Amino acid sequence: MATKAYDKSFREEVYQNVDSGEDVKLCMQCGVCGITCPLRGEMTHGPRQLWSLIRAGKREEVMNSPDIMLCTSCYSCKVRCPRGVKVIDVMHGLAHYALEQGIVPRKETAKFGKAFWDSIYKTGRVDETEVPMRYTMMAGPIHGIFNMLEMMDIGRALLAHKRMKFKIGPGLPPSKKIRGMKGLKKMLDKAKSMSPGKEG
Amino acid sequence: MGQSILVVGGGMSGVSAALEAAEAGYDVVLVEKNPYLGGRVAQLHQYFPKLCPPYCGLEINFKRIKSNPRIKLYTMSEVTGIQGEAGNYKVTINQQPRYVNERCTVCGKCGEAVEATIPNPFDYGLGEIKAAYLPHEMAYPYRYVIDPSIVETEDGTKAKEACPYDAVVLDDTAKEVTEEAGAIVWAAGWSPYDISKVEYYNFNSSPDIISNVQMERLAASGGPTGGKIVKLSNGEAPKKVAFIQCAGSRDVNHLPFCSTICCLASLKQATYVREQLKDAEVTIYFIDIRAMDRNEDFYTKVKADEKISFVKSKIGLIEPGENGMLVLEGENTTTGERFKAEHDLVVLATGMQPNTDLSKIPADMVYDEYGFVQAAEGIFGAGTVRRPGEVHVSVQDGTSAALKAIQVVAGR
Amino acid sequence: MDKNQACYLCKGCGLGEALDFENLEEVLGEAGISEVKTHDALCSPEGVALIQGDVDGGVNAMLIGACSSRVKNDEFNFGSEVIVERASLREQVLYCSEAEYEGEEEAGEDRQMLAADYLRMSAVKLTKSNVPVPFQLELEPETALLVVGGGVAGINAALAGAKTGVQVYLVEKEAALGGFLGKMAKLAPETPPYQELEDTGLTELVAQVEADDKIKVYTGTTVDKTEGAPGNFTITLSGGDSFRCGAIVQATGWLPYEPEKLAEELAYGSNPGIITNVDMEAKAKAGDLGGLNGVAFIQCAGSRDQNHLPYCSAVCCTVSLKQAMMVKEANPEAAVYVIYKDIRTPGQSEEVYREAQRKGVVFIRRDEDYPKISESGGKLAIETMDMTLNDTVEIDELDMVVLATGLKPNNPKVVDAPLVALGMDQEAAKKLAAESKAQCDDWSVLNLQYRQGPNLPTLKYAYPDSHFICFPYETRRTGIYAAGTVRRPMRVSQAVEDATGAALKAIQAAHAAAEGVAVHPRSGDMSFPEFAMQRCTQCKRCTEECPFGAINEDEKANPLPNPTRCRRCGVCMGACPERIISFKNYSVDMIGSMIKSIDVPEEDEEKPRVIVLACENDALPAIDMAARKGHKWSPYIRFIPVRCLGSVNLVWIADALSSGIDGVMLFGCRHGEDYQCHFIKGSELANVRMSKISETLDRLVLESDRVRVEEISFNEVDRVPEIIAEFMETIEEVGPNPYKGF
Structure with a gap:
């Protein structure tokens, strides 16, 4: 047919x-x-x-x-x-x-995008510890911790090479904001208002 | 008859233009860059769709040239300047030294005496040839050439001393001559596209990735392997041969146009493989098979061979794999499957770049964005400098250009 | 002419050391040439000067024993009044024979005998050769051209010819010039940047024709009769007018493939919305494309189909792209689909494909099965396999479905599918193909008053026969050139070039006829066949077998040769059982005498002799190249070049065998559908004749194994020694010719 x-x-x-x-x-x-x-x-x-x-x-x-x-x-x-x-x-x-259109074809990407965006929007930088933590925790506290434990080896390696700072949880301790954060926020808000999509 | 017609390029279209004009009673000056006539077709093993040797027709054409006093031939020559206008051109021709004069009998003594070798230009660099050489076994003019690299060396002296006929002229020099002509036919032909520019085909990563023009030399009895189709990496017969169509053609990043002949060339070369290697399997990867007009019959015939298969996919990556195999990746656009296929010989169906794209006519001419010549008064493009095409189209085009040139000089 | 003969032997390239020249001089003396000179390098300026001195002193016929006749042609050319025969001592003796066999003395002797035989044969040839005298037409040669067909090809041929200054007659059967070009709305893009549709330019073309006082146009006219030969054709038109012309261009175009034949597959005729590309073009020309919201084009409608036209019609892809673009231009909102197997836009036309895509035309790749067209709710719908979706899809809401039908040569007698019909019973298919071919050959626009029929002989699919790779213009009727789509499917721009070239070929043919020389492939040859009519038995073989229809017949079946139609292949000479046909420099007697001049040793010497009659276009060069490559073969072989295997007269085989020669081979080119013979039928005829030779051999009580025909290609250099070795083995098995010594 x-x-x-x-x-x-x-x-x-x-x-x-x-x-x-x-x-x-x-x-x-x-x-x-x-x-x-x-x-x-x-x-x-x-x-x-x-x-x-x-x-x-x-x-x-x-x-x-x-x-x-x-x-x-x-x-x-x-x-x-x-x-x-x-x-x-x-x-x-x-x-x-x-x-x-309100369609989210791949939730994981959208979530990661949100974590990425949030980090920039709040601190003006992509914090290598903050973003993955926020992203994994989006799965809920229990899943989040299990997910994080699974990735422990990578985390250790990154710490050893000083590619990541130690944190015990998202925002603990909080990341340093960049200078001129106000100005950046203004720019991001403007960009957001011009963009056809929302975030991600 | 007063004015000459000057034809640039001694390939199929140039030779046709020169002969057709001369046989209609006009004087012709024929200028060829190589030391021999025949151009690219001389390097082919067979023509499609008849699978016949190009030299069969070239022999007739050379016979016609030999018996026609109206044709004046310059080999190893290029046109470097054109002055004047339609009906009255002065053409500067630069002739490179051959270091061998007309006394040469092709006895071969100089070649025996010389030790140095050069990559054989006739075999697209696949083999080596002595630096004193006959360009190829059926070359016309039938005369040796000495490579400039040995002229001032001991080898040059050896060549001269070995010649019993005083035919080696080591102090031969480049000459500049001027010819007058009423009209010009520009039939400078094409070059195979530099396929290393398509970097994802990793052309230089394995000797078993070759271009379609090289495949012709592999199959030709006068070629580097004596006509045996082998893997150049180890000299063994290939078992799984791939042809990759549109290697550089129909691609806005390379040659945006369709080179027209590559589909038929690959179909033809698939028959070379099948003729020689009864167990070999052939796969042709394509976007569209363009077997125009009566050539469709040839496609039908090739399709009927169970060991030749067709996959609609532009190959996106070639990488050396294990055991000397080459791994091809592509997306079968019929099934949607993304595949990896192993082959031991890969032939890239590289396209035709017009030589007028690589080197312009020294006159005020118009080209399209790909470098093909557009119509002009007095200077007429013929053959593959006008558009890509197969042999019979070049003959037709050469003949047509000859008439346009005659229209300029007739009655003058 | 009184011949003053001399022979020049070259000692260069190793010949001097390999051969006993005193012995060769004796041989030549016995053969009647007493004036023999040798030189260390005959082709050198000094050697040539030696010969020139003798020519100046009166030598006008010479035998040159040196290298192959294919080389050093300029050096050994002493003008058209001096006969030069070449004996190929270098290639056919020195290069290919062993200096000595292991442990045996007699190698040198075999080689010497080989050289001696070549000189004997060449001496005979020289004695029997005469300087050709060009044929002269009785009437003043005519240079005017006739162009039949007033479409794009015909108009361009006429203009191209007239611009060189020759008179042109342009005959068109319709009331106005234009042909299919006149029915077209637009042309697909042909000039950079290959994106804009173009005007047909017909108005300007017609204006140019009308303004050209060298072109006389006949519209509403057909050709009743074409009599004569190149340089002297007499044309009678339907209106009664008659004129002479020198050569003809036939540019009678194409016929659309009949859509009625697609009623079953593509529902043609079931709905007015299902039309052909020809109908579509008419609509476009009438400005009738408005209001179309959904249009689908179905490519290869009857083309590339073993049940219809097996070939690709070459133009339909570009035509559909053009028409799709026209629909889009009329209504940018329209949904336009092209349903195809392969999109074929060669060369710069790839940009036309891209442009159609940019305009929003959607392309759907189908499989071999035709889409199903149906009606639904007053609109049309198509169900087709979509190869890229790998699913069968339905497209609806279509106002129109355009069938991209193909091209046939313009011959109303063409019967299509059965010409090939793979599925058919092979015998039935062959019979049907033969019948349809006969019908096509019997119908004609030119109505040639030729013994072999009124039309240009056709090849597959009723396209005129031609050597279509190297020499595409060659039809089998000298001085008549097919141009444009009557020759093979092609687009407008290509037809223009084709017609321009054809005009030159026609001009050339008229020129050659006036000069009395041959056209392709023996261009410039001044010899032509002469008939000793008093011995003719009216057997008709020459008139039937001439590949070019050069010979007419009178009512008593006497041959009436037309030398300006002749291509000088010698097929007639090979055909004639009475041996009455000869050229001044090529005859049955000449080759027969050459064969008889070979010295045949006694049986007990165990030195067999084999002759090879070799086509000089392909086999001879292959032999030269094999020798140069270092291949060696039996020194008992003697090659005799022939113009074409078709010129081989059976009497030569009889001559050879009755004079004790042990075997005869014929080397010729491939025949059949992919023939390579430059005279089209030569090698095929040789094969047919040789298949009948067993009768002759039986009469002589000889084994048929002694005669063999071999196909050999120019580049099959390595096969030369193999074929010879194998034949020599056969001859050894069969044993010596019992006629030796008789």
């Missing part, structure tokens, strides 16, 4: 609302992006399939694809795409657009 496809409304939606969304039109389905990606093992669809789904009008699948939040901005795909599609921009654009 054939699935209904190629309803044009979703692709038009993407072309109009997503950052660099019109680039999707140019894809010739060669598949190079999916192989270039360092997270190719983690991706369910990869950019090529996502573009194909966008054209076919598969809104649910695209907006809920965790892939759109996996991109680490390594730029490999964008540099190599033979059609010059700005793959990263579209991936981030899709993520923003999904969050804006």
Whole structure:
């Protein structure tokens, strides 16, 4: 039985609302992006399939694809795409657009993003101890502690190499704020108000 | 007839242009950069789709040139300047020394005497050749060449002393000559795209990653392996051969256009492998197979071979793996599967870069953004400097350019 | 002419040390050449001066015993009045024979006998050769061109020809010039940056034709009759007009593949919304693309399909891109789909593909099965396999489905699918293919008054036969050149180039006819076949077998040769059982006498003799190269170059075997569908004739193993010694020719 496809409304939606969304039109389905990606093992669809789904009008699948939040901005795909599609921009654009629509395709990414954001918003810096702690604790106190214990070895190594400061919990002791924190906050608030997505 | 037609490039389109004009009764000056005529097709093992040797047709063309007094030939020569306008050009030709004069009988004594070798340009550097050499076994003009690197060495003297016919001229020098012409046909051809620029194919990481032009030399009986298709790493026959289409072509970061011939070239080369190695498996990785017009029959024939398979995927990474294998990664765009495939010989179907992109015509000309020549008055592009194409299109184009040139000089 | 013969032997390149020149001079003396000179390097300026001195002193026919006839041609050219025969002592004696066999003395003797035989044969050839006198047409040679077909190719051919100053007649069957170009709304982008649709430019082209006083246009006219030959064709038109011309360009274009044949697969005819790309172009031209909200193009509708047109029609991808862009230009909101197997946009057209994508055209890759088209709620819907989604999908809300149908050569008799039909019973398919080919060959736009039929002989799919890789313009009718889509599917820009080139080929053919010389592949050859008519038995073999239809017949079946149609291959000479056809410098008697001049040792000497009749275009160079590469072979082999295997007359085999030669081999090129023969039919005919030779051999009570035909390619250098060794073994098994000594 054939699935209904190629309803044009979703692709038009993407072309109009997503950052660099019109680039999707140019894809010739060669598949190079999916192989270039360092997270190719983690991706369910990869950019090529996502573009194909966008054209076919598969809104649910695209907006809920965790892939759109996996991109680490390594730029490999964008540099190599033979059609010059700005793959990263579209991936981030899709993520923003999904969050804006209240869809959270990959909760972990969203949580990490929040921890990352909170750290910057509060202290003006990314605290290497603070961010992972906040992130792991989002799973709740019990899960959080178990998760942290699991990562103890990495933590020890980081401490030994002085890449991390010792803390007993988020904000204990609190991280030092940068100078000019007020000004930074102003800038971040302004940026937030301009951005189509919310946070992450 | 008053004015000459000057043809630049002695490949398929240039030779066609020169002959067709000369046989219609016009004087022609033919300028070729190499020491021999035939251009890129002379380096091919076979033509698609007939799988016949290019020299069969070239022999006829050379015979036509030999018997036609209207054609004046300059080899090892390049056009360095064009003055004047349509109907009245003065063309400066720079001829490099060959160090061997017309007394040469191709007896081979100088080659025997010389010890130094150079990478064989005819084999795209795959093999070595003595520094006193016949460019290739069927070369026309049939005469030796001495590489400039040995001229002032002991080897140069040895070559001279070995020649029984006084044909070695060590004090030969570059010459600049001027020819007058009413019209010019520019048929300078193409170069294989420098595939090392596509860095994810790691071209220089293994001798078993070769380009399609090198594959032609591997298959040719006059080539570095005597026509045996082998892995250059160890001389053994490959068992799993991959062809990677659009290696640099159809890519806005490299050659944005389609090089037109690479699909058929790979289909053809797949038959070379299958003809020689009955157990070898061939996989062709492609985006679209472009077997235009009657060439579709050839595609149909190749598809019917069970040991040749087609995977729709642009390969995104080639890396040396274990046991001398090469690991190819790609996304099968039909199944969606991201795969790793092991092959022991990888042929990159590299595209055609017009030579006018690499070196411009010394005249006021218009090019498209890829470097292909656009129509002009008096100077006519022919063949692959106009657009990528197969042999018969170059012949057609050369013939057509000859007529355009004749229109300029006719009646003058 | 009175011949003043001399022979020059070269001692260079090792020949001096390898051969006994005194003995060779004796041999030549016995063969009737008493004037023999030797030189240490005959090709050197000193050697050439020696010969030139003699030429100045009256020598006008010479035998040069040196290197292969394929090299040093400039040095040994003493003008068209001096006959030069070359004996290839270097390649065919020195390089390929052993200096001595291990432990035996007689190697030197074998080599010497080999050289002696080549000189004997060349001496005979020299004696029997005459300087060719170019053929002259009775009437003043005509240079005007006839161009048939007033489409884009025809118009361009006419303009290209006229601009060189020749008179052109342009004949178009429709009331106006333009052909399919006149039916097109726009052209796909052809000029940088390859993004904008372009005007057809037809108005300007027609204006140029009308302004050119060298072009006479006949519209609403067809060609009733084409008589004569290059340099002297007489054309009779449907309107009654008649004129002479020197050569012809046939640019009669294409026919759209009949969509009715796709009724089953693609529901053509079931709904007015299902149309072809030709219909679509008409709509676009009429400005009728408004109001389209959903359009799908189905590529390869009947092309690349073993049940319809097995080949790719080459233009349909670009045409659909263009039409899709036109739909988008009329309504940017429209949903436009291209459903394809492979998108084929070669060269710079890749940018056209990108531009169509930028405009929002959506591409869907299908599999081999055709999409299913159905009607739903007053609109059309398509169900197709979507290869990138790996799912069968349905696309609905379509106003129109455009079938990208392909191109056929313009010949109403073309029968399509059965020409190949893989699934069919092979015998039935072959029969059908033969019938359809016969029909195609019988229908013609030129109506040639040729004994072999009115049309250009066709190859697969009814496209005119041509040596389509190296020499694409060569049809099998000299002086008549096919151009544009009648030759193979091609787009407009390519048809323009093709037509321009064809115009030059036509100009050249008329030029050659006036000069009395051959065109391709023996360009410039002044010899031509002459018929000793008093001995003709009207067997018709020459008129039937000529690959180029050069020979007509009178009502009594006497051959009527047309030398300006002739390509000088000698197939007629090979065909003639009465041996009445000869060239001034190539004849049955000449080669026969050469064979008979070979010195055949007595049986007890155990020195067999084998001759190889070798095609001079491919086999001979392969032999040269094999020798140069250092391959050695039996010194009992003697090569005799022939113009084409098709020129081999069976009497030569009889001559050889009856004079004690132990075996005969023929080296020629590949025949069949992928033939390489530059004379198209030569090697094929040789094979057919040789298959019938067993009868002759039986009559002579000889084994058929003694005669063999071998296909050898130019580059099969390493096979040369293998083939020879294997044949020599066979000959040894069969034993000596019982006719030795008779």
